[in-house]
Amino acid sequence: MESLSAGWKTKNKTGAGRFLALALCLLASPSWAASHSRTVSLAPAQVFQGGIVRITVSGEDLEEVGGFLQNRSIAFFPAQAGVYFALLGVDLEQKPGALEITVRSKSKDKEKWERSVLLRIKKKAFAREELTVPPSFDRIDEAARKRIEKEQETLDRLWALATPRRLWDGGFLQPLPGGISSPFGLRRVINGYPRSPHGGVDLKASLGAEVRAANHGRVVLREEFFFSGKSIVLDHGGGLFTMYFHLSDFAVEQEGLVRKGDVIGRAGMSGRVTGPHLHWGARLNGARVDPFELLGATGNGQ
Secondary structure: OOOOOOOOOOOOOHHHHHHHHHHHHHHHHOEEHHHHHHHEEEEEEEEEEOOEEEEEEEEEOOOOOOHHHOHHHHHHHEEEEEEEEEEEEEOOOOOOOOEEEEEEEEEEOOOEEEEEEEEEOOOOOEEEEEEEEOOHHOOOHHHHHHHHHHHHHHHHHHHHOOOOOOOOOOOOOHHHHHHEEOOOOOEEEOOOOOOOOEEEEEEOOOOOOOOOOOEEEEEEEEEEEEOOOEEEEEEOOEEEEEEEEEEEEEEOOOOOOOOHHHHHEEEEEEOOOOOOEEEEEEEEOOOOOOOOHHHHOOOOOO
16 A cells, blocks of 8 residues: 655745645545554455445554544554554445545644545445335334334434443354345335335354354343334444344344354344344444444454
């Protein structure tokens, strides 16, 4: 990955145009070096809707690192001496184009440092399907509507939580073996009306199959909802959550701590579904991301 030096000064006042051109180049580059040999890199530098990008900041004198994207805080964690990293989620409906990420750090001698870098968002061609179901299956009465709104408010409050400590460690696991019955981002049209895009993946599962925690975390939701049935949400810290819907049974308690690979429930068909499966989803910095992106983005022992 190419790195450009920013530790220089110009004495030629007529070179303002060249200085501006280099500054714009630094902003658009996926990595750059600044004073004190500090570097910032994005991997990848371009990401599809629903994807995850890893941000790495390095410098021998770094002591604190933080970041922001559109008023959303980005949590950074130490990886090794002088190196910090963060995972940033890009929502599946994020408009394609450039997003500016601001990185702020403080050195051991309390010197403050700030830089911005552009992340390129690419449009993804999500799958689409049209379904026809009996009107009774698609009809929501007023009592159910109020319940759904209350349950959505509960979930929205969860995504706003800011657990600063990182609980997860290493790569994430697929919660149960098996293929995908409905992919992430699927656009459904039911009885002629478009619905919200699929915010997770549906994994094929037999009734009662063990569902395991994708990584270490805390159980912040263990309830039965109208659409998602028996539902579990794990908080992995730093704005990262995974969710497990349509369970037949729970194997953990609210606020309990779980380890990667622990059985947290059993697959079922609770909620608004037509057959047994597991809906597995992920939220990162409030963004709906493909949970399979976690399997690679968090590897290498970080």
